[in-house]
Amino acid sequence: MDPETENVVKLISPGNIPDNWQENPDFLNYISKLGSYGVEQLVKEPDHLSEEAAAILEQTQELAFTNYKTFIQTAECSREIFRQFENTEARLDDLVRKLPEFAERCRRFGRASGDVGRRRRLNSLTLTRSARLLEVLELPQLAETCVSDGRYEEALELAAHARRLGARHGQIPVVAGIARDVEAARLGMVHRLLSQLRSSDLQLPACLQAVGLLRRSGLLSEAELRLKFLQARDAWLQGLLAGVPSDDANQHLSKTIELTRIHLFNIVTQYRAIFSDEDPIMPSSKEQNVNEVLIFYSWLTEKVSQFLAALEQDLPRVGSGSLDSLLGQCMYFGLSLGRVGADFRGLAAPPFVRAAERNFERAVRGAAARLEGDLRAFALAGCPGAPPRAAPQPSQQDGPPRSLLEFPPLAEYCNGLAGAFNELRLCAPAPAARECTRALQASLRAAAGAARALHRREQQALAPAGREQLARLCAALGGELAPYAQRCLHAVFPPAAVARHLGLTAQQLQREGVTYLNQTEILAPISHLLPVTTELPPVTNMVSGEDGDQKNHAPAEVMPELNK
Incomplete structure (x- = not known):
């Protein structure tokens, strides 16, 4: 405008x-x-x-x-159009409100579509390389099959391949799971090899192969490998020893010695062939201050200690007649282990010494106990008079005194002592001389005590003939039986040999009472009953030849008629 x-x-x-x-x-x-x-x-x-x-x-x-009708229609149309415009406006407002959500869903659909596309491409790629993927996925099953079939070389190769895959593609869960499963199969192979070492008598080639596979597995260090080998072989050896019947102590100990000697020496031989201790010890960073040489010698020391403990347990139940053969087995066993630096013969001797002492002491104590029982039932009045005694002949002095036939209880007691000496003679270690002397002297003193008890019991009712018989019994005990026991003791333990063993002289042995009986102490209970005119031979006499040298005669049993 x-x-x-x-x-x-x-x-x-x-x-x-x-x-x-x-x-x-x-x-x-x-x-x-x-x-x-x-x-x-x-x-x-x-x-x-x-x-x-x-x-x-x-x-x-x-x-x-x-045209009023037209105006009415026009108004109605206008009103309808207005209403429809309002409805359209409301729907447009609702559409405007929902457009952001629709846009977000469209974006999500776009992303999902992209993922589907990528997955499709991956599936297509997987399909084209399914053969190679199948080989990788079957690695755990193949490793387990190789282990169960005993093809350990192939199992180790598969384990090495799986470790390389895990190191290269460990971020992929499937590959990491495959590596874990193959590692579990490798661990199962180690358990099977250790079980094989524990459950069978393997020869050296088989042991070399098993240990080589364990070493290649890489799961055990050198010290652990040595320890596991010794534990496995020891478990197998202990299983063998546990299967030995223990009813008969002699058979049990003999079989234990034999099995331990054979198989322990085999284990030691296998260990020394497999593991070399000649190289200098070079501890790794993981194993500081681990002396691998001490593992073997500690184990071997433990095995020797266990064997000696078995000796200590079984020897008290073994008879004297078997000690000699068992001692020979032990000495041979110790000699064989001496070639590997584990000679234990010096440690095995004391149990046998104690067993010999124990058996001899039990035998002579039993003989004294039987004598006490026999003398309680013995009637002096019923004994026949003794014939006049002639001078003993040299040949008779080596055997039991025949004058003891006058008194059956003394004859039985003499037989008991002779039997104890016969058993001791089979295995008579020199260190047992002192205890055997003490046990024999205690037995003879107990016999003298039994004679004194007989006198106390019968003295009120004894006639002169009975007193004479009792005096002859005491004289036979002190003048015949005690010297015979001394001769038997010197025959089993020659003083010269015992003196050389102990580094003493014969006079020192006699002063200390080793292989020499104390006659005064033995006869003290019956000293008042001995005839005054009877001269008892010295109890320290030794069996001598014409040239004065000692004879090592074994004691002979009293003649069979004395047992009747």
């Missing part, structure tokens, strides 16, 4: 004119037309406008009357 038109508008209508009129072309044309009117026309213009408005109103009313 130009400035002149605006001035005209302000003159016509000083008030505000609606904005929509200012831009209306009809309004602007009408204003321009008014500007071209004269005064008369301007004066007439209001009437003209009133007439024209009345005509238009009349026409409008006529039009409305004529």
Whole structure:
């Protein structure tokens, strides 16, 4: 609108004119037309406008009357259109609210579609390389099959391949799982090899192969491998020893010595062939201060200690007649182990010494106990008189005194001592001389005590003949039986040999009472019963030949008729 038109508008209508009129072309044309009117026309213009408005109103009313149906339909259509526009606007608002969620879902669908595409490509690639993937996936099953079939070399190769795969592609879960399963199969192979070492008598080649496979497995260090080998072989040896019947102590100990000697020496031989102790010890960073040499010698010391403990346990139940053979087996066993630096013969001797002492002491104590029982039932009045005694012949002095036949209890006691010496003679270690001397002296003193008890019991009812018989019994005990026991003791333990063993002289042996009986102490209980005129031979006499040299005669049993 130009400035002149605006001035005209302000003159016509000083008030505000609606904005929509200012831009209306009809309004602007009408204003321009008014500007071209004269005064008369301007004066007439209001009437003209009133007439024209009345005509238009009349026409409008006529039009409305004529077309009222159309107006009604138009109003209804307008109202319906307005309602539909409102509904459309509400739906558009709802659509606007849901558009962000729809856009997010579209983005997620796009990402999922991309993942599906990648997976499809991976599946296609997997399908094209399925043969190689199948080989990798079957590694655990193949390793287990190799281990169960005993093909340990192939199992180790598969384990090495699986470790390389795990180191290269360990971030892939499937590959990591395959590596774990193959590692478990390798561990199972180690357990099978150790079980094989524990459960069978393997020769050296088989042991070399098993230990080589264990070393190649890499699961055990050198010290652990040595320890596991010794533990496995020891478990097998202990199983053998546990299967030995223990009813008969002699058979049990003999079989134990034999099995231990054979198999322990085999284990030692196998160990020294498999593991070299000649190389300098070079401890690794994981095993500081591990002396691998001491593992073997500690184990071997333990085995020797266990064997000596078995000796200590079984020897008390073994008879004297078997000690000699068992001692020979032990000495041979110790000699064989001496070749590997484990000679234990010095440790095996004391149990046999104690067993010999124990058996001899039990035998002579039993003989003394039987003598006490026999003398309690012995009647002096019923004994026949003794024939005059002739001088003993040299040949008779080596055997039991025949004068003991006058007194059956003494003869039985002499037989008991002779039997004890016969058993001791088979295995008579020199260190047992002191205890055997003590046991024999205690037995002879107990025999003298039994004779004194007989005198106390019978002294009130003894006749002169009975007193004479009792005096002869005591004289036979002190003058015949005790010297015979001394000769037997020197025959089993020659003083010269015992003195050399102990590093003493014969005089020192006699002073200390080793292999020499104390006659005074033995006969002290019956000293008052011995005949005054009887000269007893010294109990320390030894069996001598014509040249004065000692004879090592074994004691002979009393003649069989003494047992009747």
